[in-house]
Amino acid sequence: MTAQGLQLIEKGRVVPSIETVDRLAQATNLDPGWLGFGLSSPGTPQITITPGFDADALIAELLATLKGPTGVIDDVFKYLDPVSAHEWRSMLRQPDFGSLFSAFPMAELMNILGDQIATEQPCDIVGLGCGTAEREITLIKKLRSRQRRDLRLILLDISVSLLGTAVHASDEFSRTHSVPVLALLGDFHALPEYSHLLTGDSPRRRVFTMFGYTFSNLDNEVQFLRRSLAWVDHGDYLILDLPAAATDSSDASEIMRCDPTLSRKRGTDWHSTAFQFLTGPLRRNLDGVMECKVHTELDQSSCVIPGSYAVVNKATVKLRSGMEKRFVVGYSKRYVPEKLAKHMEVEGWRLIERLHYGPQNVGLVVVLQRHDPRPRRGRKPKPETEHPG
Ligand SMILES: C[S@@+](CC[C@H](N)C(=O)[O-])C[C@H]1O[C@@H](n2cnc3c(N)ncnc32)[C@H](O)[C@@H]1O
Numbered sequence: 304m305t306a307q308g309l310q311l312i313e314k315g316r317v318v319p320s321i322e323t324v325d326r327l328a329q330a331t332n333l334d335p336g337w338l339g340f341g342l343s344s345p346g347t348p349q350i351t352i353t354p355g356f357d358a359d360a361l362i363a364e365l366l367a368t369l370k371g372p373t374g375v376i377d378d379v380f381k382y383l384d385p386v387s388a389h390e391w392r393s394m395l396r397q398p399d400f401g402s403l404f405s406a407f408p409m410a411e412l413m414n415i416l417g418d419q420i421a422t423e424q425p426c427d428i429v430g431l432g433c434g435t436a437e438r439e440i441t442l443i444k445k446l447r448s449r450q451r452r453d454l455r456l457i458l459l460d461i462s463v464s465l466l467g468t469a470v471h472a473s474d475e476f477s478r479t480h481s482v483p484v485l486a487l488l489g490d491f492h493a494l495p496e497y498s499h500l501l502t503g504d505s506p507r508r509r510v511f512t513m514f515g516y517t518f519s520n521l522d523n524e525v526q527f528l529r530r531s532l533a534w535v536d537h538g539d540y541l542i543l544d545l546p547a548a549a550t551d552s553s554d555a556s557e558i559m560r561c562d563p564t565l566s567r568k569r570g571t572d573w574h575s576t577a578f579q580f581l582t583g584p585l586r587r588n589l590d591g592v593m594e595c596k597v598h599t600e601l602d603q604s605s606c607v608i609p610g611s612y613a614v615v616n617k618a619t620v621k622l623r624s625g626m627e628k629r630f631v632v633g634y635s636k637r638y639v640p641e642k643l644a645k646h647m648e649v650e651g652w653r654l655i656e657r658l659h660y661g662p663q664n665v666g667l668v669v670v671l672q673r674h675d676p677r678p679r680r681g682r683k684p685k686p687e688t689e690h691p692g
Contacts, residue, residue: 353489382462387583425453432517436469547667548637591623610642
């Protein structure tokens with residue numbers, strides 16, 4: 304159409320035909336209903352509390368752990384608390400975290416997904432532990448701009464405040480582009496209990512995402528894959544954003560020398576912001592805290608993925624009563640890409656592509672696809688014989 308014709312429509316002097324609205328909507332990647340009539344078919348994001356989710360029971364669990372002299376404070380408890388969730392967001396504004404965040408290879412990731420997902424394929428982006436969902440929203444916007452039409456955004460998080468921000472951020476996009484958004488407040492460890500919420504009437508390709516190192520903070524990543532993601536369909540994708548190991552070596556002194564956190568190459572500002580976040584549940588829920596100190600150690604025994612090591616943060620709390628308590632307040636595992644890929648294959652996730660990013664390539668993104676794991680090759684079982692005695 305002519306520029307003059309378009310101007311007349313913009314000024315409201317000419318009412319376009321439905322066909323013209325449709326073509327304009329296609330060219331601008333907008334929902335025709337919204338462009339022509341201000342209507343949006345999917346409406347605002349839908350928010351659901353997942354069946355069985357009980358925040359009060361989780362808080363009771365935290366308080367019971369804090370009563371003891373020692374314990375492990377799972378990540379869940381940090382994000383359940385809105386003040387901790389707020390401190391986590393402040394941490395992201397710290398320059399070192401910020402530069403890592405902005406180096407994320409979104410364009411490359413998009414090219415990989417673009418090649419994998421056919422134009423006509425109905426597709427869901429499922430953000431597991433999505434937080435404020437900035438990356439999930441960027442991803443779905445980019446898929447939309449690449450002519451993918453039948454899309455849905457499913458956001459799952461345990462934090463009311465972070466999920467609230469994610470819902471607000473996705474709202475306008477959802478309205479203008481007719482992309483339904485479903486926000487789920489819940490625990491991803493219980494995912495199979497409500498996986499029916501993630502399935503539509505017809506088969507859809509799902510792309511599960513775990514951005515922001517969430518997978519590496521899990522107590523046991525292999526159990527998570529087996530318990531929470533075993534139901535996922537053949538052909539679905541999993542994108543993990545992880546810290547890479549600073550060295551392939553398993554020698555403790557070499558790891559201590561190379562890892563930026565363990566060798567204290569990161570500034571004091573980085574450490575104090577991270578420690579503030581990690582100790583929140585202790586400082587706010589224990590009575591009479593006089594001092595709360597964190598120290599960071601290398602842990603090679605708690606890692607289940609071959610080649611990985613953990614940076615573990617341990618807090619010592621001195622109370623006014625004279626009592627001292629010690630808690631593990633966070634793990635961050637680091638992975639050797641080849642060994643991670645080999646192990647993920649055994650767990651039923653085949654590596655499609657991997658990307659490195661950030662200063663010294665500390666960030667690692669792996670794109671995996673679900674396949675049926677082949678039975679492990681082993682020795683043929685011996686025919687049963689009766690053992691004497
Ligand atoms: C390290 S943050 C990453 C957030 C986000 N993906 C990003 O890249 O900015 C971890 C996120 O996982 C969420 N989370 C932690 N444990 C969870 C659980 N058991 N179930 C659901 N969400 C969880 C937290 O609330 C938080 O938003």
